[in-house]
Amino acid sequence: AAVGLAVALEALPSVLRAGWAGRRRRRREVLFFPSQVTCTEALLQAPGGAGPPGAPAGCPCSLPHGESSLSRLLCALLAARASLELCLFAFSSPQLGRAVQLLHQRGVRVRVVTDCDYMALNGSQIGLLRKAGIQVRHDQDLGYMHHKFAIVDRKVLITGSLNWTTQAIQNNRENVLILEDEEYVRLFLEEFERIWEEFNPTKYTFFPQKKRSH
Amino acid sequence: AAVGLAVALEALPSVLRAGWAGRRRRRREVLFFPSQVTCTEALLQAPGGAGPPGAPAGCPCSLPHGESSLSRLLCALLAARASLELCLFAFSSPQLGRAVQLLHQRGVRVRVVTDCDYMALNGSQIGLLRKAGIQVRHDQDLGYMHHKFAIVDRKVLITGSLNWTTQAIQNNRENVLILEDEEYVRLFLEEFERIWEEFNPTKYTFFPQKKRSH
Numbered sequence: 001a002a003v004g005l006a007v008a009l010e011a012l013p014s015v016l017r018a019g020w021a022g023r024r025r026r027r028r029e030v031l032f033f034p035s036q037v038t039c040t041e042a043l044l045q046a047p048g049g050a051g052p053p054g055a056p057a058g059c060p061c062s063l064p065h066g067e068s069s070l071s072r073l074l075c076a077l078l079a080a081r082a083s084l085e086l087c088l089f090a091f092s093s094p095q096l097g098r099a100v101q102l103l104h105q106r107g108v109r110v111r112v113v114t115d116c117d118y119m120a121l122n123g124s125q126i127g128l129l130r131k132a133g134i135q136v137r138h139d140q141d142l143g144y145m146h147h148k149f150a151i152v153d154r155k156v157l158i159t160g161s162l163n164w165t166t167q168a169i170q171n172n173r174e175n176v177l178i179l180e181d182e183e184y185v186r187l188f189l190e191e192f193e194r195i196w197e198e199f200n201p202t203k204y205t206f207f208p209q210k211k212r213s214h
Numbered sequence: 215a216a217v218g219l220a221v222a223l224e225a226l227p228s229v230l231r232a233g234w235a236g237r238r239r240r241r242r243e244v245l246f247f248p249s250q251v252t253c254t255e256a257l258l259q260a261p262g263g264a265g266p267p268g269a270p271a272g273c274p275c276s277l278p279h280g281e282s283s284l285s286r287l288l289c290a291l292l293a294a295r296a297s298l299e300l301c302l303f304a305f306s307s308p309q310l311g312r313a314v315q316l317l318h319q320r321g322v323r324v325r326v327v328t329d330c331d332y333m334a335l336n337g338s339q340i341g342l343l344r345k346a347g348i349q350v351r352h353d354q355d356l357g358y359m360h361h362k363f364a365i366v367d368r369k370v371l372i373t374g375s376l377n378w379t380t381q382a383i384q385n386n387r388e389n390v391l392i393l394e395d396e397e398y399v400r401l402f403l404e405e406f407e408r409i410w411e412e413f414n415p416t417k418y419t420f421f422p423q424k425k426r427s428h
Contacts, residue, residue, distance in 0.1 A: 030401045034357060087387075089375075143248060143385030146375050159389065161303075161360050161375060171357030173301075173409065175373065175402070177391070187244045188389070195387065 026180040029076075033162060033174035035069035043074050044098045069176070070169050073158070074099050076178050080152045083109045085192045087147040090118040090163040097125035104134050112136040113195050115145040125164075137199035145195070149188055156180045157188050240394040243290075247376060247388035249283035257288050258312045283390070284383050287372070288313050290392050294366045297323045299406045301361040304332040304377040311339035318348050326350040327409050329359040339378075351413035359409070363402055370394045371402050 041059040059065065077084065077099050084103055091097070091114060104110045112129060116138040119126040130136050139145040149159035160176035162168055179185075255273040273279065291298065291313050298317055305311070305328060318324045326343060330352040333340040344350050353359040363373035374390035376382055393399075 028397070030398065032405055139387070141385075143387065144382075146382065146386040146388050148375055149389065159374070159391070161362055161373075168358075168360065171355070172360040173353070173357065174360050175363065175405070177373070177398070183242070184244065184391070191246055191389070 027156060027178060028180065029072070029178040031069040031072055031176040031178070033069050033169055033176070034171055035169050037063060037170060038068040038071055039063040039065050040071055040074055040095050043071060043078060044095060044102065070095065073176060076156065076158055077150060077152065078102065080108045082153050085151040085189065086110070086112045087145070087149050087192055087195065088112070088164055089115050089144060089146045089148055090165050091125045092121065092123040092165045093125070093169060094166070096164045097128060100129060100134070101132050104132055110134045111196065113145060113192065113199060114138050116140060117144070137196060137201065139199055140204060151185060151189055151192065154189060155185060157184045159188065241370060241392060242394065243286070243392040245283040245286055245390040245392070247283050247383055247390070248385055249383050251277060251384060252282040252285055253277040253279050254285055254288055254309050257285060257292060258309060258316065284309065287390060290370065290372055291364060291366065292316065294322045296367050299365040299403065300324070300326045301359070301363050301406055301409065302326070302378055303329050303358060303360045303362055304379050305339045306335065306337040306379045307339070307383060308380070310378045311342055314343060314348070315346050318346055324348045325410065327359060327406065327413060328352050330354060331358070351410060351415065353413055354418060365399060365403055365406065368403060369399060371398045373402065
């Protein structure tokens with residue numbers, strides 16, 4: 001059975017490393033899914049309690065407690081200290097939902113954009129995030145808001161094919177890139193801000209056309 | 215109305231450029247969708263007839279003949295001279311299908327992996343590609359083969375949220391990254407080869423379980 005692989009990349013080809021003397025390596029990582037199912041409680045405990053993956057979990061459950069593609073994705077998100085922008089077609093993974101709520105509790109400014117057709121589905125995290133006080137905006141278009149990206153502290157871009165659902169995490173062939181890269185972050189932030197403004201709730205109509213009727 | 219943006223990135227931060235003296239810039243690009251609808255005939259004419267986007271089209275149709283996110287995606291693919299690996303959840307765009315057939319006609323080694331549930335849908339390009347003699351393999355899993363990536367000449371990775379369908383290209387908010395990057399290409403090629411071997415037709419069963427029944 002295929003199990004997801006998480007691979008840390010060399011930051012730059014060796015010919016370039018000298019140029020980075022004195023600078024730490026920028027994060028570059030690819031996560032492949034399906035992810036092995038592992039216990040993520042150690043990461044998702046009370047605010048401030050998050051440790052690195054693979055640390056003693058303190059959780060007596062029978063799941064493996066090592067690293068997985070999901071645990072590495074959670075770590076990349078939980079590194080946020082100031083801001084988190086999320087642009088997600090579908091969001092129903094309980095673990096990723098808890099991570100986002102944790103960040104909100106810690107004072108990180110979280111903004112979420114999602115697709116209106118998927119926000120109210122069974123198991124969607126969107127209602128829980130809103131109830132917790134997190135700002136959510138959604139499209140009213142006939143097309144889909146099909147992005148699946150996150151921006152951590154305006155510094156790290158997380159993007160790929162993965163919808164944030166347990167089905168996708170555990171069963172699908174998926175990829176997620178984690179890029180600490182000014183230029184990519186800038187372009188995706190601009191896209192986020194365009195969408196955020198376009199989906200301003202003051203522009204919502206009450207009876208929009210439904211995608212499914214077209 | 216939102217129109218897709220295609221943005222060429224600086225290859226590297228200025229602090230690093232000196233390290234690249236004598237080396238050409240590596241391609242780094244982000245395409246956002248929906249794409250403006252433009253005429254792509256100039257790119258898709260007979261083998262050898264492809265020109266850069268925006269070149270005189272010779273096509274009298276009433277569509278705009280400038281660049282678009284779709285035309286840039288086509289250009290990135292049509293640059294292939296030796297090999298093209300495609301790993302695509304859904305593939306029904308006629309333009310992208312024509313581009314892949316053109317490459318096959320030019321002698322590029324094309325290999326396609328797709329998801330079994332989508333390969334026979336109305337408008338799918340998969341049957342046409344097979345009829346043209348292109349190798350296609352598909353999953354038989356309960357999970358989805360949800361990747362959407364291409365590898366050009368084992369040198370350039372094209373990956374993102376975009377399924378290769380006209381619906382997605384013209385209506386959805388989507389992103390595609392084009393990365394000329396050894397490390398990313400290596401990791402995605404390894405993933406492609408794992409999937410290619412796992413989906414070897416000698417391993418197919420005749421009456422696999424259907425995803426939809428679960």
